Amino acid sequence: MKHNFNSGPSVLPKEVFEQASKAIIDFNNSGLSILEIGHRTTLFQEVLDEAEATARELMHLDDEHKILFLHGGATTQFFQVPMNLLNEDETAAYLDCGTWGIKSINEAKIFGNVNVVASSKDKNYTYIPKNFVIPETSKYFHFTTNNTIEGTQTHFIPDTKVPLVADMSSDILSREMDFNRFSLIYAGAQKNIGAAGVNMVIVKEDILGKVNRKLPSMMDYQKHIEAGSVLNTPPVFAIYVCMLTLRWLKKIGGIAAIEKINNQKADLLYSTLDSLPLFKPTVAKEDRSKMNVVWVMEDPELEKKFLAVCKENGMVGVKGHRSVGGFRVSLYNALPLSSVELLTDIMKNF
């Protein structure tokens, strides 16, 4: 029995693995594998329609928000967003909260001006800046709702009239949020949505069509909307796994239900960490991520020993990111509470 704390690609529900495995041999009793069906068939259109409708229902999205499933990962969106939204002489506002924010800022600079309105670099990205000012002239404001590597999470939506753009790769579908307040949301699927190789992009059409550069077809959100996510051959299987995962989330009660479980998991782990002096969480309490929990131990020898105990107990993905060190465990939707219970038991007995 493995306990998969991977940061992404990461654990998915067991029934999703079982259904996906079956569909590779025979998809929906078609006599064909999901890997060999045409992307313009009714068979696949039903998958796409269900994925789109389920995501819309789970996130309570209004009709102005279009849902796309696009090739690539969030790193693709880092440039696709400014390419679609930002003219060379315009300025977008960005929040700098670590690795992914920095990458998104660097890609945006290729297309226009970037105004970094706040940064938590001064404390090694262990907190989320607050009370920053977003100039009203900004074309959009971009932030990362959850910082996978640093273990911080934004527990507020900035109050601004500027269109909100968010990278939600590592916490989408994990907590209730007023998703309709965003003009653009993107997320690599390989954490809470499904399998690697596809992005979910949610975009309000009114922000499109305002740049004067000519866009390559595959980069043009408007063309993907018109083509209903089948502008070219999409990543069929990855989208199928998203559909299965979304269907599972709906079945167990949606975002409200999973948020309760996610809170239980995070509360149990953080309260254990806080109660044991050996373990030192790195992030400011009010900005702690409920998806990625980061801590260090002061003695490198103890870290090695603890890692070994985790491994003995079938735990995967516990080691911290090389840029932070220590430990980082991810508590995505599909990770069972029992895995966190085992981890905290191990901590208490260590």
Next chain:
Amino acid sequence: MKHNFNSGPSVLPKEVFEQASKAIIDFNNSGLSILEIGHRTTLFQEVLDEAEATARELMHLDDEHKILFLHGGATTQFFQVPMNLLNEDETAAYLDCGTWGIKSINEAKIFGNVNVVASSKDKNYTYIPKNFVIPETSKYFHFTTNNTIEGTQTHFIPDTKVPLVADMSSDILSREMDFNRFSLIYAGAQKNIGAAGVNMVIVKEDILGKVNRKLPSMMDYQKHIEAGSVLNTPPVFAIYVCMLTLRWLKKIGGIAAIEKINNQKADLLYSTLDSLPLFKPTVAKEDRSKMNVVWVMEDPELEKKFLAVCKENGMVGVKGHRSVGGFRVSLYNALPLSSVELLTDIMKNF
């Protein structure tokens, strides 16, 4: 029993489906699904290394040619190629042989000048132009080696000093060719390489680093080479299916072995079509594709009836593309000779 003549996504070897299905439950006895393993683990690195080494061996590629597995499909490469290779004031030479060629030309025009050196538009793309002149000042010459929709195939490599760039999406790995003569080859995987959602890109490094525009990281071939195809989270499962398919091809004897079988399939089908006056192949004999065979029947009622007979016999993907009409069957590597034998038997008895 289905006979899958789909144009892509298309049939893959049965053992690939079986292994992929198993890996979704338990990958290589790791206790983890292939969908939940990290992309920077030894487990996945081994997949990537084997895919790369097998493709290199099968295609007899020299060390100057780098092999990448990138997000997206050929339509992504239509713009990624000129974005990496063509400055605004430079000119690239393109061959226009139908749907995909036209799309690649339109995307290139966003980045620089395009010189269409020849076109078969005058005869509705039913042949491949020959004896065209590629100006030596061209930055590169781009052509589509096999035209999936029109059913034509280029049975020669143009003799030129200009760097050759080819879209081989629908006939890569199907026939021996001096692949080292090309500076850049790309192919969407969902025909002869594996599953949809990934491109194989083969690039000679000496053509890179010569444009003066700033490239988004995800679009920069050089950055992908430096990162060994894991610049971001790659489409893990799609690459795994490529590795399995490449492994299968190597096991059955490589490209030379499959080319013999592909020739048998194409010869049987074309000779049957030529012997039966009811069926009219649309393509000039010397330019016929061995991968996609296109024909019409003069009477629309007969077309309907023949389509119904194919369906009764479990045949999928036989109907022609909407832009050509009639029939189009694809004979990719994994399609068994027996499926073509059944099809030709049906034709003879029709």
